[in-house]
Amino acid sequence: MKEKQTHSITLESTCKITDEICLPDTKLPRVVIVGGGFAGLALVEKLKHKEVQVVLLDKNNFHQFQPLLYQVATSALEPDSIVFPFRKQINGYKNVFFRLAEVEEIQPDSNTILTNKGSVSYDYLVLATGTTTNFFGMDSVAENSLGMKDIRDSLNIRHMMLQNLEQAAITCDDKERDALTNFVIVGGGPAGVEMAGALAEFCKYILPKDYPEYPSSIMNIYLIEAIDELLSTMSDKASSKTLKYLEDLNVKVLLNEAVSNYDGKEVTTISGKTILAKNLIWTAGVKGQFPNGIDEKHIVRGNRIKTDANLKVEGYENIFAIGDIAALISEERPKGHPQVAQAAIQQGKYLGNSILNLINNKPTQPFEYKDKGALATVGKRKAVADLGKFKFAGYFAWLLWSVVHLMAISGFRNRLMVGFNWAVSYFTYEKSNRLIIRNFKPKSLINNTEE
Template sequence: MKQNQMLNGIDDHTCKVTEVICLPNSRLPRVVIVGGGFAGLALVEGLKNKDVQVVLIDRNNFHQFQPLFYQVATSGLEPDSIVFPFRKQIKGYKNVSFRLAEVKEIQASTNTVITDKGKLTYDYLVLATGTKTNFFGMEEVERNSLGMKDIRDSLNIRHMMLQNLEQAAITCDDEERDALTNFVIVGGGPAGVEMAGALAEFCKYILPKDYPEYPSSIMNIYLVEAMDELLVAMSDKASSKTLTYLENLNVKVLLKESVSNYDGRIVQTKSGKTILAKNLIWTAGVKGDFPKGIDERHVVKGNRLKTDAYLKVDGQENIYAIGDIAALISEETPKGHPQVAQAAIQQGKYLACTLMGIINDKPIGLFSYKDKGSLATVGKRKAVADLGKLKFAGYFAWLLWSVVHLLSISGFRNKLLVGFNWAVSYFSYEKSNRVIIRNFKLNTTAKTQTKDNSENHLEKDVNTKKSSIDV
């Protein structure tokens, strides 16, 4: 392939929103990576200091460790302990540049991406944009619930929880107090299960200390799952053990139930059940999130991009997809690979080798996914593990979960902060400072605006935000 000959030099003037994004001069082939999640960062690591120019583009200037979003949401961790600046990550990588921008459109005919800051050309484009929350067309549910796909979403949930608990202490209306202290989590996958367990432990250990005026039974937690078991991607043993753990924590698990509507106060299920609650957290589904410019013929179920065995998007010469957005459809994987971190990381590492092989005219192999197992935690000393034929639960599963996640966090400082917080929590059940620094916002993903709810001090935000549950 013809190498990129467009040289975007940097002069003494400050770069502004211009027609072309400024980049260092280079005659090397240019690989543009859109998205700095697990897949995108794995690709950057594989291409660092190689004979290729790498440009990482992301709407944030930091990587987010999504598996621990729920701990930020429940005041278990502070947000800065699970985010890591891209520029610090790529420090010393001579061939890698980061640009803070959001890609709006791909113009494949001219090898160009259009961003909100300008445009740039590529020789190879890699989409690693991940997913956002899928509300399955239920606009009222979308307007009145909160997703958990971004660190801002986690903080939003934390503020919702703390504000509503404070409001419950003020009101003299028993029904209103019940609505403010009832929490509904929709989706029985890892994100929903872990959130339910963390909320239950907050209710058991933190609520009596911070809110002694409340009776112990005031905070009710509901977990709603449409299937007949939790953690459907894991073993039956893991599912049943998880159900037992949650029920022992007084979580009300509703299986074979799906939410049909939510107006901000009443949750309605398809079977006719209703739950009074002003707190609904949606973790029930995701769909691909990518810029316009890809032919719809190459988009499959879940709004994912269909790829070949080299992770190249169908119908494209030099556009690739990795991570949650990619769907490699085959006899072995008729639905594509699982949307989990280990698959994303393996795809990023593979594509780094593949691109260098293509550039250097060397043989390349097909992508092969190796499942290393699955882990999920329900609370302190409670977790489930599926490691091939080895399936176990309890303290050792929780210990393994803790070690794996701690080692996966970017940055020594972040590892230290998370480890210290976990150690303190292990011995004291104490969590981080539970402070309210801003009013929470509904409607962070909805396209229309809802009526003001002054009792909850809601702020309105009609900007579309990205949210999902990749774990």
């Protein structure tokens, strides 16, 4: 009893027991960061051990390394290799506190945010909530396909793929078998290209060993892109090399083509083509996601939040946006900065310094993005790289891609796990994680069951 009383006194001395989320009392300015992606964590790193109280809110208790989601989806990596707990990340940061909560509404007039777990007050609010899959209003596609934006999506893709391959071995219906073994990827950006390459190598090296009852040629992979080139944000050389690498892997690339409908069994394109497929992976677009409370006049194309040159949300004095949801529009960048990890990290670091300057009444400089180049891999030992004036492709580009991504992963253990898996795969093409842990059901089937 005595120990319980002591604990209660300690709790009450540091927290207010109300509908607020419990946080230590402080006289320091409170910076609330919503979202623990690349931008949010870069900001945390800048503000650690500073004279501010930092509160990180996220609906997950982990950071996920999104550039390698496709490797989880294709059984090359286990999910715990590319996720890292926030509490482990901030261990030892005395002024940083994590709370597992989903922010639902911002109330700027009272400097308060409402979450599904209670309210939190702030002196400075930073929105770093990232993006979600954009199906561009096509409900049937959203209902029957899978995006690839978080670790759960990757596991759903993995289980869908393995279940359908197993079912293909069972059925005697040739048409059904074709649908189960055909894969359609929509979107020719880095995510779509890397997914197509990984699936093609799965088809080439894994399928013949695991499923000797039918030839690997039965598994067809289609990559559909609405414009006339792949990797449109990279150089023409990168685009043409990528196309060649994919075609060498027998990926059927359809350029100047777009999906108009998908019912779970058949893909229809705007030109009238039809593809029989029970596997559709959508990487064709994203849109910003953030809580209610931001005036609609500050929301621009892609559901992004318009900011000034200091990443401050237009119309607000102490609300900022960074990462994929931030749209810093200028003459040089009429669409804002690219929605990539390096831009998010740079914005997070910049804003950390900027907020400290604001607190100390020092002037702030406008954000300047430094483009460090772009990389994309197309299967093993093949990649493309645009690094300023240097544009190259092939084995060296793949080595560079591997080193850059390996070093960017959070946590030594995770780097070790990924590096070991890559080393094994490099020499054997083996993927040891082909396990169906749980039954995957498409959203359309779940919704029909609920009805």
